[in-house]
Every structure is written in structure tokens, then in C-alpha cells.
Amino acid sequence: MTARPADYTPALEAAMAHARTWLESVPDRPVPPRRNADELRGAFGETIPDGPSDPGAVIETLGALTDPGLMSIASGRFFGWVMGGTLPAALAADWLVSAWDQNAGMRTATPGVVAAEEAAARWLLDLLGLPEGCDVGFVTGATMANFSCLAAAREQVVADAGWDLPRLGLNGAPRIQVLVGAERHASIDVALRYLGLGAPVVVPADDQGRIEVDALTTFLGARPTIVCLQAGNLHSGAFDPFESAIAAARKHGAWVHIDGAFGLWAGATPTYRHLVDGYHGADSWATDAHKTLNVPYDCGVAIVAHPEPLRNALGVHTSYLISDATGDPLDKVPEMSRRARGVPVWAALRSLGRSGVADLVDRLIHNAGKMAAGLEAIDGVEVLNRVCYTQICFAVGDQERTHAVAKNLLADGATWMSGSSWAHRDVIRVSVSNWSTDDEDIAESIDAVRRAVAATT
Numbered sequence: 285m286t287a288r289p290a291d292y293t294p295a296l297e298a299a300m301a302h303a304r305t306w307l308e309s310v311p312d313r314p315v316p317p318r319r320n321a322d323e324l325r326g327a328f329g330e331t332i333p334d335g336p337s338d339p340g341a342v343i344e345t346l347g348a349l350t351d352p353g354l355m356s357i358a359s360g361r362f363f364g365w366v367m368g369g370t371l372p373a374a375l376a377a378d379w380l381v382s383a384w385d386q387n388a389g390m391r392t393a394t395p396g397v398v399a400a401e402e403a404a405a406r407w408l409l410d411l412l413g414l415p416e417g418c419d420v421g422f423v424t425g426a427t428m429a430n431f432s433c434l435a436a437a438r439e440q441v442v443a444d445a446g447w448d449l450p451r452l453g454l455n456g457a458p459r460i461q462v463l464v465g466a467e468r469h470a471s472i473d474v475a476l477r478y479l480g481l482g483a484p485v486v487v488p489a490d491d492q493g494r495i496e497v498d499a500l501t502t503f504l505g506a507r508p509t510i511v512c513l514q515a516g517n518l519h520s521g522a523f524d525p526f527e528s529a530i531a532a533a534r535k536h537g538a539w540v541h542i543d544g545a546f547g548l549w550a551g552a553t554p555t556y557r558h559l560v561d562g563y564h565g566a567d568s569w570a571t572d573a574h575k576t577l578n579v580p581y582d583c584g585v586a587i588v589a590h591p592e593p594l595r596n597a598l599g600v601h602t603s604y605l606i607s608d609a610t611g612d613p614l615d616k617v618p619e620m621s622r623r624a625r626g627v628p629v630w631a632a633l634r635s636l637g638r639s640g641v642a643d644l645v646d647r648l649i650h651n652a653g654k655m656a657a658g659l660e661a662i663d664g665v666e667v668l669n670r671v672c673y674t675q676i677c678f679a680v681g682d683q684e685r686t687h688a689v690a691k692n693l694l695a696d697g698a699t700w701m702s703g704s705s706w707a708h709r710d711v712i713r714v715s716v717s718n719w720s721t722d723d724e725d726i727a728e729s730i731d732a733v734r735r736a737v738a739a740t741t
């Protein structure tokens with residue numbers, strides 16, 4: 285069968301029409317999905333169809349079946365987890381990535397998208413003020429970015445102790461001590477599990493979830509050690525004290541990794557760069573582009589100051605691949621084959637420019653401040669964290685009432701905030717991560733909380 289260009293047209297046009305209908309519906313539709321997965325599943329078909337269907341019709345059906353189950357993550361009134369929406373240029377670039385269908389693993393094979401990703405990588409390092417020579421890998425998210433960075437860390441700290449990890453593996457290797465703050469993100473633990481490093485040593489954190497440097501120092505010693513710090517606590521938004529923590533870790537030859545899934549972006553704005561003071565002195569950094577930068581899912585970024593251990597840990601060299609002497613994308617990430625997910629990053633950065641990225645981050649932080657002030661003005665609402673970035677945790681009276689408010693909010697549908705527990709309290713979390721959130725979204729969301737609270741008195 286020969287594919288003719290016209291074969292693609294009906295399906296692409298149906299997709300375009302559905303995308304537009306969806307995006308146009310976002311400002312007015314309720315934020316939560318109207319049906320759950322169990323309710324929707326049957327309509328997609330319990331059994332595989334016996335024969336083919338027209339591609340355009342498939343897309344029509346897909347659009348119609350999915351719609352009632354779509355969460356309006358793209359809405360300016362979506363504040364769940366830490367997610368973010370999609371910038372127009374990034375979304376369209378992502379479509380092109382699919383249309384081009386490039387396997388972005390090798391420089392020689394797919395130079396167009398590799399060059400775009402390499403430009404995006406250079407721009408990122410410049411924007412964030414990180415060392416020029418870092419390796420940058422585009423992965424699915426901060427979980428895999430943490431994994432990739434920590435794979436390099438593992439490689440280096442045992443090599444420093446005279447152990448040839450690629451040849452000998454972990455069996456019999458010097459024991460690696462991994463130090464983490466009490467409030468690190470769970471994906472750090474997952475990454476350590478993937479790496480066979482087991483559970484980390486937990487260092488106490490302060491009332492905002494920042495690692496206690498005095499306590500950290502007591503754990504630092506001669507053993508191969510990796511220290512994981514955090515830029516942006518998912519509850520409080522707080523940042524670890526990088527300057528002092530990195531200085532302490534350096535003295536003992538530890539590798540310092542920073543999980544900055546959404547917080548690393550503070551480094552891209554002169555107004556808030558002080559939050560990450562000293563972070564450039566680390567050895568590796570993990571971040572997401574699908575959160576603060578607002579590119580579509582999925583896109584994380586692994587940044588490593590020392591290319592050699594990263595490439596020793598993740599690189600692939602074999603006869604049928606074409607290796608480039610400067611290092612290929614597939615040497616810097618766990619995957620061999622992958623989509624060119626760095627291309628939407630390039631498009632986002634190109635459309636925003638340096639000032640646009642700074643404005644985006646400033647606006648998120650400013651909106652979080654406004655939201656916190658509005659919430660605090662509601663009788664019974666208690667904001668529990670010091671709001672310094674994009675995250676707010678609040679409670680309303682006791683646990684039961686907080687749960688009731690969360691339930692009312694969900695039923696109301698004007699806004700979406702997710703529940704959690706923090707500082708020994710059940711809380712409602714607000715993450716201001718969407719580029720499109722405006723004053724009206726903030727005001728309407730505060731009103732929704734006011735209604736939800738009033739309904740519980």
C-alpha cells in the first residue's frame with residue numbers, strides 16, 4: 285500500500301476541528317470531567333473491531349467519545365497538582381513533531397529536530413544561568429530527569445571510590461549514601477528504586493519543607509554520597525538553601541542533584557532569581573517543561589554538568605547506529621528511540637523570548653500571591669504555607685470541614701484544586717502553573733472557594 289498525502293487530510297482536518305472545538309470550550313466548560321473512566325470505557329469498545337475504519341471517522345469518534353472525560357487542564361481556573369497548560373506555539377510544534385515522525389536519537393539521522401533541540405538546550409542553560417557545557421537530555425518528565433541525573437551521579441561517586449560500575453555493576457560496590465530532605469518529591473524515591481539504591485537517608489526539614497543544612501552536615505562523611513536538594517516544594521513552593529547546602533556537600537566530595545521540576549524556573553526571572561541563589565553550583569538539575577514552561581505533555585529536562593558519567597550511564601554504542609563524535613541525544617537519556625519532545629520547548633522559548641519567560645514566571649507567582657490573599661480573606665480559611673512561589677496550601681477548620689469544602693468545590697466545577705496533607709493537616713492545594721490564568725480566573729476561583737466554604741457552615 286502506498287501512502288498518498290491525501291490519505292492524511294481527512295483525519296488531520298477532523299483533528300484540527302476537534303482541537304479547536306475543545307480549546308474554544310475550555311473557558312466556559314466546567315473544569316472537572318463529567319464522566320469517569322468506568323463510565324466511558326464501554327463506548328470505546330470492549331472488543332477490537334473485526335476490520336478497518338476510515339481514519340477521518342476514527343478521529344471523529346475519538347473526539348466525541350473522549351470529550352465528556354476531558355479535564356480542563358488547559359483552563360486558567362485549573363490549579364490541580366502542578367501541571368500548566370499549553371502555549372500556542374508549543375502545541376502546534378508538537379503536532380509537527382508527530383507529522384514529521386522523526387526518531388530523535390541520532391544527530392546524523394534526524395539533524396533538523398536535533399538541531400532545534402540543541403538550540404533549546406543552549407537557551408535553557410542561558411536562561412537558567414547554568415554552566416554552558418552541561419549535557420541536556422529531553423525526557424518524559426521530571427521523574428525520568430531525576431532518574432537520568434541520578435544515574436550519572438551513581439556512576440561518578442563510585443568511580444571516585446575506584447569502582448568500575450559499567451563493568452562490575454552494583455554487586456559488591458561501595459555502598460552509596462543518598463541524602464534527601466524530609467519533603468523531597470516521591471519521584472526521587474522512585475528514581476532511587478530504579479537505580480537499585482534503595483531507600484534514601486532522610487534529613488529533617490524546616491516548617492516550610494526546606495532541608496536543614498546543619499542536620500545535612502552531620503550525615504556528610506567519607507562514603508560515596510549523593511545529596512538531593514529541591515527547588516520548589518510541591519506544598520509550600522519553598523526552596524532549599526542551595527548556597528550553604530552545596531558548600532557543605534562540596535567539602536565532602538558529594539554529588540549534588542537538584543529536583544526543580546517547577547521551581548528551577550525561578551532562575552529565569554531577575555525578580556525571583558534570588559530564590560535559587562547558589563543552585564548553579566550543583567552537579568545536576570531536573571526540571572519539567574510541561575509544568576511552568578507550559579509545553580504539552582510530555583517533556584522533562586535532565587541537565588548534567590559532567591557529560592562523561594551521564595553518557596557512561598545511559599549512552600549506547602553499537603554497530604548499526606551512527607554515532608556522532610560530539611555525542612548523540614540517545615547518549616543522554618534512557619530511551620534509544622523517542623519523539624523530538626525538545627522541539628516544542630524550542631517553539632515555546634522562541635515565542636516567549638527571554639522577557640516572555642520571565643514575565644510568565646512572574647505572573648504565576650503574582651497570581652499565587654493574589655489568590656492567597658483572596659483565600660485568606662474568606663472567613664474560616666487558613667493559608668498554611670508562606671507563599672513565596674506558585675504553591676498555596678489551605679485548610680478550612682478541621683479535617684472534616686476541609687474535606688467537605690474540597691467536595692463542594694469539585695461539584696461546583698468553576699475551579700479545580702486538589703487535596704493533600706501537609707504539616708500534619710489535611711489541606712487543599714493550589715498550584716498556579718497555567719500561563720493563561722488571568723485576574724478574572726483568580727477572582728472567579730476565589731468566589732468558588734467562598735461558595736464552597738459558605739455551604740459548610
Ligand SMILES: *Cc1c(COP(=O)(O)O)cnc(C)c1O
Pocket residue numbers: 366424425426427428469471516517518543544545546572584
Ligand atoms: C511534578 C514533580 C516531579 C515529577 O515530575 P513528572 O513530570 O510528573 O515526572 C518531580 N519533582 C517535583 C518537585 C515535581 O513537582
